[in-house]
Amino acid sequence: LDGMRSLLEGWSCEVSVAKGLRDAMTAVGQRPPDIVLADFHLDRGETGIEAIGALRRRLGGTVPAALLTADRSAELQQNISAMERCALLYKPVKPAKLRALMTALLDG
Numbered sequence: 001l002d003g004m005r006s007l008l009e010g011w012s013c014e015v016s017v018a019k020g021l022r023d024a025m026t027a028v029g030q031r032p033p034d035i036v037l038a039d040f041h042l043d044r045g046e047t048g049i050e051a052i053g054a055l056r057r058r059l060g061g062t063v064p065a066a067l068l069t070a071d072r073s074a075e076l077q078q079n080i081s082a083m084e085r086c087a088l089l090y091k092p093v094k095p096a097k098l099r100a101l102m103t104a105l106l107d108g
Contacts, residue, residue: 004037007095019043021051025058032059035105037098040069040076049079052086064105068093 001017008015016033018024020043027033036055038048052065062085069076070091080088085108087101 004093007098008037011099018051021046021054024051024055028055028058033063035102036063036065037102038065038067040067040071049083052083064108066098066101066105 001019005015005017014031016027016031018027024036033055036052038051040048042048042051048067048069052063052067056063056065065083065086066089067080067086068089068091072090077088080086085105087105089098089101
């Protein structure tokens, strides 16, 4: 979490971090995000898919999102492909690939 924050801040991004859904909802209440980057496995057994869905429902729209995971299962790939403006990025995350994905999602 700290490494990702440092990387994004190094790109002049304003970053809010959350370890789970409750923290994410609090952060969104302060300022809606331009993009959501979520790990698949969050605290308290929550998933990034759940967090993305909840944030989108709260914001009333489709915030661009990326799910970061080491899980390469076909089921997870299908779940993400069914979500609008949501991409899957496998760990370990390469900074150049993350930056290109963020640019594509924000431009899309």
